[in-house]
Amino acid sequence: MFRRASLALTNDVLALSAITLLIQGCTLMSFGVFLPALAADFGGRAGSAATAFLLTMSLASLAVGWALDRAGARPVLLTGIALSAIGFGIAAGARDLLGLTAAMAACGLGVGASTIVPGIAIITRHHGTGRGMALAIFLGAAVLAGAVVPPFVGGAMAIWDWRAAMLLCAVAMALACSPLVLLVPNGRIDAQARKDGPGFRPTANVCRLILASTLLQLAINGVLFAAVDGLMAQGMTQSGAVAAYSIANLLGLPALLLGGMLADRIGARPMLIATALLLALGTVALLSPQAMGMAGIAAFVLIWGVASALPGQSGSMLLADVVEPSAFSRLLGLNTAIISLIGALAPALTDQMRVWGDGYGLPVLTYAGLALLAAPLIVGVRPLEAKTG
Incomplete structure (x- = not known):
């Protein structure tokens, strides 16, 4: 049992888990913390920005498999991290609802390209006997993101305001997640032959x-x-x-x-x-x-x-x-x-x-x-x- 767990705790699994924990924690899981302050500044209609984020995150997920097969894991992950950080950073400075919605749409594309779907594809491709445990660790990090990160976001908002907290999240995603990509195998995720x-x-x-x-x-x-x-x-x-x-x-x-x-x-x-x-x-x-x-x-x-x-x-x-x-x-x-x-x-x-x-x-x-x-x-x-x- 210990042997299987240690096999699952490889560098790529830990790196993908950390990327997902931080990016989803700062964005998807903390949106509920940001929304009351956003609504107060944008006339009570900030839910449209959240919807734009979720829509583009879903659309990005549809294209991730194709991109992994053609560009490789690291370029896809780096692109996703960049879009997540840049989108969140721009949202921090948005002055109208249209700008906020556009920035969150870009962020959603990044989150879709750097977290759950690519993580599952990469782990499934590169892990054999320990795949189940590796996926459990990875998906557990996504759940943990909702418990660990929002209190820090709420604390930053209490000390400063939502704009500073959002900008801090953007900087953290860019600086912490980008180096972790080097721990992920850079090969293409080859499409498996499908049987009719x-x-x-x-x-x-x-x-x-x-x-x-x-x-x-x-x-x-x-x-x-x-x-x-x-x-x-x-x-x-x-x-x-x-x-x-x-x-x-x-x-x-x-x-x-x-x-x-x-x-x-x-x-x-x-x-x-x-x-x-x-x-x-x-x-x-x-x-x-x-x-x-x-x-x-x-x-x-x-x-x-x-x-x-x-x-x-x-x-x-x-x-x-x-x-x-x-x-x-x-x-x-x-x-x-x-x-x-x-x-x-x-x-x-x-x-x-x-x-x-x-x-x-x-x-x-x-x-x-x-x-x-x-x-x-x-x-x-x-x-x-x-x-x-």
Whole structure:
């Protein structure tokens, strides 16, 4: 066991993990910390900048495989780091919403090109027997980013302001991440030959699962970018709200381990159904701190923190159960692109629903309803074994 763990902790895995932790931590995971201050300076409509960021991050992910195959790992990662840092730096000096949105769109391209998708591709290409553990370490760093970095961002904002904090993040990404690229193998990520198979059809099973996954991603993103502001609106201080948000994200680490063990025992479909129901309950809990005090905060942190980490894990496992093996990678990419692009609409939708409902009640209940609606869709998904057995 120790031997396998040590094999996974190679220089490239550690470097890719550190890059993802810092870049996603400063940008994606800290956007909820930045948004209240951004909204105050940009007329309450800063959610459009978050949506632009998420959209371009998703679009960049679609092109990363092609770029890795033609340019190699290091040029792609360096380009992504540069776009992330430059985009965030320009956003720090933006004076109007259009400039902020454009800068965050550039940053989103960089994050998509330097974190999750290239990391998984590079690790999968260069690791053999220790690949599973290496991926666990890498994906764990992405979860840890949401717990470790936002408190530092919140502290910098308390000392200076959001512009200085954002500029500090940009400098940190550029200076810390660029040298780490030298630890990553520079070879091209050769495309694997694909076998022709009958499984790439948009079957009813696949459509149900993609729709359910999309609803869950919208529900997660809707809370992810509103949790800090939503807690502050109920009387919490900024430092307290950021701490609660960070702890909720940190719970994703043990949740992934426990979720994997449960999914192996009870199956991916029951696990994903339970996750959808738990996510709905955890989302509603965001409205409870004002009435329940610390008990409400604890309920949100515990329930939402656990549930929000699980759909990607059990959802991917269920997709593997309902499609032919020859079609899995293509359908996984399609599913990821769809849920990412539609999920990117959540911050802008939250802004609009807050206007309609004069607060967070309407958006929170809407996102809880979306998670709840996903459950019966998942019930209707039938694994291939069920058809023959």
